Amino acid sequence: MILEHKLQLAAAVFTAAVTVGVGGLLMFDRDFHSYAVSRGQVRDEEAYSIMGFLRDSTEETVIAGKPVETNRMKGHDFAMELPVETDFSGIKYETDVMARTFTFMVPGIESNYFSDYTIAGKSDGITDMRYASRGGYGTIEIVFDKVREVKHVIDGHYLYLDFVSPHDVYDKVVVLDAGHGGQDPGAMSASGVLEKDINLAIMLKVKDLLEADTAHNIGVYCTRTEDTFPSLQERAALANESACDLFLSVHNNSTASGRTSSINGTAVMYRTGDETGASKAFAECVHSHLLAALGSTDKGLVAGDEIYIVRTSEHPVALAEIGFMTNAEELQKLSDDGYQEKAAQAMYDAIMETLGY
Numbered sequence: 001m002i003l004e005h006k007l008q009l010a011a012a013v014f015t016a017a018v019t020v021g022v023g024g025l026l027m028f029d030r031d032f033h034s035y036a037v038s039r040g041q042v043r044d045e046e047a048y049s050i051m052g053f054l055r056d057s058t059e060e061t062v063i064a065g066k067p068v069e070t071n072r073m074k075g076h077d078f079a080m081e082l083p084v085e086t087d088f089s090g091i092k093y094e095t096d097v098m099a100r101t102f103t104f105m106v107p108g109i110e111s112n113y114f115s116d117y118t119i120a121g122k123s124d125g126i127t128d129m130r131y132a133s134r135g136g137y138g139t140i141e142i143v144f145d146k147v148r149e150v151k152h153v154i155d156g157h158y159l160y161l162d163f164v165s166p167h168d169v170y171d172k173v174v175v176l177d178a179g180h181g182g183q184d185p186g187a188m189s190a191s192g193v194l195e196k197d198i199n200l201a202i203m204l205k206v207k208d209l210l211e212a213d214t215a216h217n218i219g220v221y222c223t224r225t226e227d228t229f230p231s232l233q234e235r236a237a238l239a240n241e242s243a244c245d246l247f248l249s250v251h252n253n254s255t256a257s258g259r260t261s262s263i264n265g266t267a268v269m270y271r272t273g274d275e276t277g278a279s280k281a282f283a284e285c286v287h288s289h290l291l292a293a294l295g296s297t298d299k300g301l302v303a304g305d306e307i308y309i310v311r312t313s314e315h316p317v318a319l320a321e322i323g324f325m326t327n328a329e330e331l332q333k334l335s336d337d338g339y340q341e342k343a344a345q346a347m348y349d350a351i352m353e354t355l356g357y
Contacts, residue, residue, distance in 0.1 A: 048131060084157050086109075087107050091159070098223060105137040105138070107136060166243065175244040176223070176248055177235050178196070187252060195254070202343050203250040232309055236308065246282060246315070248286070251322070253322075254324060255324070258326060264327040266298065269304025269318065269320075270317065274316065286318045
């Protein structure tokens with residue numbers, strides 16, 4: 001069941017950094033860092049921003065007696081000099097598209113790293129850069145202003161990064177959304193089964209099917225993979241910023257009163273404001289495959305423009321209401337792993353058909 005929520009979020013922001021200008025070369029200022037270390041303001045176990053230790057420069061700069069030039073970038077967006085003893089095979093990389101972050105963990109890099117080595121990059125699109133030392137790894141987290149993929153390459157004793165759009169990496173991009181989550185349970189059955197949990201279980205199965213398809217180069221982004229609650233704005237932003245080819249949201253329905261009822265069946269919402277008709281075509285495909293796979297009652301295609309993530313999607317969107325949580329028989333099916341697999345397979349097939357595969 002769709003519930004639009006207006007959430008007021010309070011955030012306390014501690015700023016110890018100076019944001020660098022757009023488009024320049026960023027260099028680490030070892031004097032700032034040395035001062036912070038001497039004052040005991042930097043602890044290895046705590047993440048801290050290193051944006052304040054970076055400065056704009058398009059000219060050759062001498063740091064610790066070393067000339068640092070723009071050509072050190074070798075055409076990349078980011079360059080990090082690594083100690084020769086670094087275990088390059090041990091570097092770990094993680095991307096969190098919802099948080100707009102890319103994290104890389106380098107074994108053996110401690111807080112004194114910046115006193116002896118240089119780190120440089122273009123500031124375009126970077127809102128923060130944070131460092132922490134944990135478990136023998138130096139962890140650097142880069143925060144972007146929009147969805148980015150990161151390509152990485154090691155050349156000599158340098159790690160180079162390039163920040164690119166999703167379609168520079170994938171042929172197609174699909175965004176999957178499990179409705180509700182966290183403090184928002186969605187519909188609730190009389191027996192206490194929560195819609196948010198069933199939504200997530202089914203969506204993760206769709207994700208697994210897409211990621212297992214190695215024959216096609218499809219990027220799969222999820223608004224959540226755990227019991228969290230991204231805001232409606234954050235969900236829509238992921239789809240829009242990634243310029244996804246398809247946006248599928250997984251939900252389950254209930255009666256308006258929330259009471260147990262004989263009402264059952266599958267409905268799929270689409271954006272009527274999509275003048276291309278792509279949203280309706282995608283929703284029809286999802287609807288058709290779900291009905292065939294589940295044998296559920298046809299509750300039809302439904303205009304979903306009153307729903308925020310449907311209304312604001314700039315790309316083909318379908319919101320599937322797979323069944324009714326308030327129907328005892330249908331709830332039993334929705335709680336069954338095999339039934340969830342059927343629903344996931346149906347939506348996977350609809351995605352592939354719509355993408356033309």
